[in-house]
Amino acid sequence: MNSSRPMVVVPERGPRIGAAPSWRLALVDTVLVVGLGVLASWPFAAAYAGRRWLLAVVVGMVLGLAVSWLSVRLRWGSWLTALAAVAGYLAVGSAVAVPGRARSGLLPTADSLRDLVIGLVHAWRESLTLPAPLGTSGVVLVVPLVTGLVGALLATVFLWRSRWPGMAGVVLAAMLVVASAFGDVEAEAAVGRGLALAGVGLVWLRWRSARHVQARWMRRVVATCGVVMAAGAVAAGAGSVGSTEEYRVVLRDHVEPPFDPRAYPSPLSKFRAYKKEPVKTGTTLFTVDGLESGTLVRFAVMDAYDGIVWNVSGGPDAGHDSGTFRRLRNDPEANQGANVRGRITVGDYTGVWVPSVGETLSMTPSRDGEHDDLAASELVVNPETGTVAQIGGVRQGTTFEIQAAVPAPLQEEEIALHDLDSSVSLPAPAIVPEELVDRVQRWQVDADFSGTTGGELAQFLRDSFREHGFYSDGIDDYVPAGHGASRMALLTRTATPVGNAEQYASAMALAGQRMGLPIRVVIGFKVPPGDGVVRGEHVTAWTEVKLEDAGWVPFEPTPPEDQKLRRPNDEPDEEPQPQVLQPPRVPGEPKDATDNLQQGDGDRTKGDILALLATILGVGLTVAKVLLVLSPLWGVALFKALRRRRRRKVADPTTRLAGAWRELTDRLGDLGVRTAPSATRRESAYAAAERYDAVSVVALAYTADRHVFGPGRPTRAEARAYWSDVDSALKGIRRATPWWRRIAAPFSLATVPWRRALDRVRARARRLAVRLGRALLAPVAGLRRRLPRRGGLPRERRG
Known part of the structure; x- marks a missing residue:
């Protein structure tokens, strides 16, 4: 026998479709599905704190494997x-998703079952709207459990039960897509995980398809590995060239967070409320210890x-340095860089804003120890x-125990040497009063x-407001409150600006942004000496400017x-005049928020109306696009x-030729030519010729009848012609x-066989209902057959 003759590969008879697979x-x-499933679900780690999500995924996958194994062994249908x-x-x-609602953390209760049922709908929304990293509260763990x-x-x-075992790889890829979409923007080794999932999955599925072939299938597996490695090298190279930061688009970036x-x-x-009695001197807002x-x-x-x-801004549409609020994560490793540690206890302060210092590395709340x-x-944060x-x-x-990193304060000479950080992007102010700009000029x-430097410009603005x-x-002698555009214009319109930290910090920030400074406003307090009791008199406001290689530097204008x-009437009068009772002067607050805007801005109202109309038109077009894409007419x-x-x-060929005539009559029906259902081809052709006399529809009808009813059979060439x-x-x-x-x-429905389609749907639904009823009643029927009749033996033993 010639050894160079190619070997003929004879495949063995594979297992019957739907038959139970061998234990091996x-x-x-099982091992590969669980391993690859965990690898595909790993993006959940960036969105969840701890490893509870991993337990949920593994338990869910083990449960799915067990149900599938029982289904193939017991020959269950899809409904069962x-x-x-x-x-x-x-x-x-x-026990896995809502342990806080389970009895002893394991046994189901009415509350836990209710959360599991509701969580099938609400968990997906909560996992996107709650700030990352997610914990174990609520029903957020339902997402990894159901995914697995x-x-x-x-x-x-x-x-195990279909003719397309390769679809298992598609399912695992879909798990990767779901986990990535519901994960976080931070991606660790995303390219490596994807390549590993694709490589192992392809080799595994290739081995499964070739396990019944009497040939050297190892050569095929090696070839598959080579292709995967080559594709992986190309993908890794393209990924490294395309982007150096491993960030991805996730769904939570397009969903409005719960904290807005x-x-x-x-x-x-x-x-202004902090400067009024008793908040100013008699009410304890905070107690500070360690700062x-x-x-x-x-x-x-x-x-x-x-x-x-x-x-305060922040969100998907905010500027780069406006950031986004996310769940505060206490990282023990990051705490090693803390140089400030202290405790702040909340007194009579109310609000959602929590006192913080520098770069907050960790914040641990406690009550009653x-x-x-x-x-x-x-x-x-x-x-x-x-x-x-x-x-x-x-x-x-x-009590909030704070660990933070606070940079050392810069000297005035050092600030002047730093230029502004041009990489900062902040939202531009809506209005900057011209009076403020003129005064600064x-x-x-x-x-x-x-x-020439940004530091010198910030120092100039600060010193100018402080000196002039x-x-x-505003308590002892009335000075208007607020920091709207009209108040800023009033502050700088007069020769002697008068105000407090609210007005000066706002004015410096507006003037600085107009002059190109990356500047923002901060409200807080200075830790007082002594017992660390913070009252309203200690609350102040300042500005921060982003300087190159120095970060955000505070400035107090x-x-x-x-x-x-000192007003003229502040000096004592040597010859006092008789007292004349004057009506009290009641300060009036603006009736509407628009009173704080500049006067005489009629074009702004017109612009707002045009903007509103443009918004309505844009929303209408968007809705029309969505309806068009989702229309059933497609x-x-x-x-x-x-x-x-x-x-x-x-x-x-005969059926193909007859199908061409049916296609013609259907297209005519869509264009409005109505014929009787029992009409012959020639009758239909004459009806169409009444409207389209220039087209030889009648000749096409005669040709179709000659080929269908005449002697002989048409050839393929005649059907094509x-x-x-x-x-x-x-x-x-x-x-x-x-x-x-x-x-x-x-899109016409005239030639769509809706009645036959509906009949098929009804018949299929009826068959599914019968199968479901039989599956549900099978245990009852079996028990009934085994029970003895009155005065007799069971049915199996009778006779």
Whole structure:
């Protein structure tokens, strides 16, 4: 025998479709499905804290494998398999997904079962809207549990009970997509995980398909590995060239988070309330321990100005340095870099903003000496601004133990050497009063300012407000409150600006942003000396400017409190005049928020109306696009296209030729030509010729009858030629049809066999209902057959 002769590969008879796999194959499939499923679900790690999510995924996959194995062994149908999966989910879900509601953390209760049922709908929304990292509260763990359960069940059903075992790889890839979509933006070794999943999955599925072939299938596996390695090298190279930062688009970036800072009033708008008695001197807002006196402690950082107030920003549409609020994660390794440690106890302070210092590395809340888990789960932080908030607001008596990294303060000479950080992107203010701009320009001219760095410009603005302004808290002598555009214009319109930290910090920030400084407003307090009791008199506001290689540097533009304006009537009168009772002057607050805007801005109202109309038009167009994409009429057009393809590809030439005539009559029906259902081809052709006399429809009908009813059978060439004639006739018919009818014809329902389709759906639903009833009543029938009749033997033993 010639040894160089190629070997003929003779495949063995494979297992019957739906037959139970061997124990060896089932064990290999189980190990690989669980391993690859965990690898595909690993993006959940970036969104969940701890490893509870991993337990949920593994338990869900083991449950799905068990249900699938029982289904293939006991020959269950699809409905019974689905019911078994639901029962298993309710049995183990209490201990895995909602242990806080289960009895002893394991046994199901009415509350835990209710949460599991509701969680099938609400868990997906909560996992996207709650700040990351997610904990174990609520029903968020239902997402990894259901992902593992459904993924393993579908993968093994395709492997063990279908003709398409390769679809198991598609299921595992779908698990990767779901886990990535519900994960976080941070991606660790995303390319490596994807390549490992694809490589191992392809080798495994290739081995399964070649296990019954009497050949050297190892060579095929090696070749498959080579292809995977080559594709992986190309993908890794493209990924490294395309992007150096492993960030991805996730669903939570396109969902509005539950904590929206814009839903709360501006922290700066409450500034005047801190200066009134008894809050000013008699009410304890906080008690500070461990922080040095003079340390700046912030409530919130505000970088968005709408013409009325400064407010906290943050979210998917915010600027780069506005950041996004996420759940505060206490990292023990990061705490090693903390150089400031202290405790702040909440007194009579109310609000959602939590005091913080520098870069907050960890914040541990406690009440009555015990850790407050509820408060810890409600803490969110904006990493870019350092603002910390507690969803629902802080509670009196809560102590926050803070560990933070605070940079060393810069000297004045060092600040002047730093230029501004041009990489910062902040939202531009809606309005900057011209009076403020003119006043700052006059100060520049008077002082002959010629600074070249951002640090010098920030120092100039701070010193100008401190030197030319006067302080007043507005309590003893009335000074208007607020920091809207009209108040900023009033502050700088007069020759002697008078205000407090609210006005000066706002004015410096607006002027600095107009001059190109990356600047924002901060409200907080300075730690007082002594016992560390913080009252309203200690609350202040300042600005922060981002300087290159120095970070955010604080600047306090408010004049000293003893720098007050002395009015002419402040001096004692040597010859007092008789007292005349004057009516009291009642300060009036603006009736509407628009009173704080500049006067005479009629074009702004017109612009707002045009913007509103543009928004309404844009929303309408978006809704129309969505309705157009989701319209069921596309299904009608797809049905007609598939019907035409089926008619044209049929093997029998006679049937193909008859199908061409039916295609012609259906297209005529879509264009409005109605014929009787029992009409012959010639009768239908004469009816169409009355409207389209220039097209030889009658000749096509005679040709179809001659080939169908005449002697002999048409050849394939004659069938193709007849289809070409039909296409030419249809082109002429379309040219003779109005344009609006041509557009509507592909979506017409005139030639769609709805009645037959509905009958098929009803018949299938009836068969499924009968099978489900038999599956549910089978145990009862079996028990009934085994029970003895009255006065007799069981049915199996009778006779």
